[in-house]
Amino acid sequence: MSAGAPTTLSIVIPALNESENMPALMAGLPLGELGALGWDVEVIVVDNASEDGTGDLARALGATVVEQPRRGYGNAYAAGFDAARGDIIATGDADLTYPFDHLPDLLRELVDGGVDFLTTDRLHRANAAAMKTSHAIGNAVLSTVSRALFGSAFRDSQSGMWIFRRSVWSSLDVRSPGMAFSQEIKNEAWRRGFTCREVPIEYRPRGGVVKLNATRDGLTNLAQLFAHRLRRPVDLASTSQDVVSTAIPAPASPLASQGPSIGGGAPRRVIDLREPQDATLASDGVS
Numbered sequence: 001m002s003a004g005a006p007t008t009l010s011i012v013i014p015a016l017n018e019s020e021n022m023p024a025l026m027a028g029l030p031l032g033e034l035g036a037l038g039w040d041v042e043v044i045v046v047d048n049a050s051e052d053g054t055g056d057l058a059r060a061l062g063a064t065v066v067e068q069p070r071r072g073y074g075n076a077y078a079a080g081f082d083a084a085r086g087d088i089i090a091t092g093d094a095d096l097t098y099p100f101d102h103l104p105d106l107l108r109e110l111v112d113g114g115v116d117f118l119t120t121d122r123l124h125r126a127n128a129a130a131m132k133t134s135h136a137i138g139n140a141v142l143s144t145v146s147r148a149l150f151g152s153a154f155r156d157s158q159s160g161m162w163i164f165r166r167s168v169w170s171s172l173d174v175r176s177p178g179m180a181f182s183q184e185i186k187n188e189a190w191r192r193g194f195t196c197r198e199v200p201i202e203y204r205p206r207g208g209v210v211k212l213n214a215t216r217d218g219l220t221n222l223a224q225l226f227a228h229r230l231r232r233p234v235d236l237a238s239t240s241q242d243v244v245s246t247a248i249p250a251p252a253s254p255l256a257s258q259g260p261s262i263g264g265g266a267p268r269r270v271i272d273l274r275e276p277q278d279a280t281l282a283s284d285g286v287s
């Protein structure tokens with residue numbers, strides 16, 4: 001790792017009644033490989049008032065457990081991010097769907113690419129078996145509306161695996177207590193001008209019981225997109241929070257250009273989207 005590069009990583013995982021998945025989840029984190037690459041890693045499992053011993057099990061397996069008594073995916077992440085101490089935060093569900101074993105590649109993508117906020121795309125054909133058709137359609141609709149409203153280029157607005165600089169978090173105004181947190185953090189990172197990138201990942205069949213309520217969460221997410229688009233961006237620069245968008249140099253990219261101003265006042269940087277075949281972090285055995 002080069003001098004001045006980030007060296008500390010917090011893996012933050014929200015968990016509601018995921019004890020069934022916890023042993024395989026913890027065993028699947030590539031802690032040895034990350035350590036050998038020079039990363040100092042903390043694993044934070046946010047126990048969202050589970051009733052099946054998820055928190056105790058995660059602790060016994062070596063995680064730092066943050067208790068979030070207020071239920072909700074967004075509430076869980078907000079608590080986890082406040083507790084995280086790493087230069088970089090990496091996220092994903094506790095249901096074995098996300099390829100945590102590819103974190104070394106994803107971290108390289110972020111650090112070497114000068115990216116502030118890296119998100120992941122599950123919506124490509126190689127993953128068809130892991131996602132119900134109704135979920136795939138819902139995701140496509142929400143992602144299309146999201147792109148139209150925010151002028152962004154994220155293909156998968158609902159992916160729950162993000163790798164980002166922790167300093168970014170304090171510059172975002174993310175309010176959703178529930179599943180809409182996922183689209184909101186992406187849209188906030190985008191509209192506040194952070195350098196965003198999206199890479200394809202493998203998505204795997206879920207272990208345990210699904211927590212998502214597709215109809216309720218889908219409609220809530222749709223409403224949140226419009227509410228977010230219409231709300232006046234809070235100028236976090238005038239608060240005591242750190243604003244880093246100008247402190248991190250944008251990568252020299254031929255794709256970089258100015259987009260329409262939605263708000264936030266920060267310079268817009270175009271998302272760098274690569275074709276899945278250029279970035280098969282998932283399926284071509286890159287490790």
Ligand SMILES: Nc1nc2c(ncn2[C@@H]2O[C@H](COP(=O)(O)OP(=O)(O)O)[C@@H](O)[C@H]2O)c(=O)[nH]1
Pocket residue numbers: 014015016017018048071072073076092093094095160179209210211212213
């Ligand atoms: N849906 C939901 N998930 C939660 C909550 N609290 C924590 N989680 C965790 O957040 C992740 C997302 O839930 P999941 O059922 O996998 O939703 P999906 O991946 O969108 O189908 C899982 O790891 C859950 O255990 C909550 O209140 N609601």
Ligand SMILES: [Mg+2]
Pocket residue numbers: 093094095097206
């Ligand atoms: Mg999930």
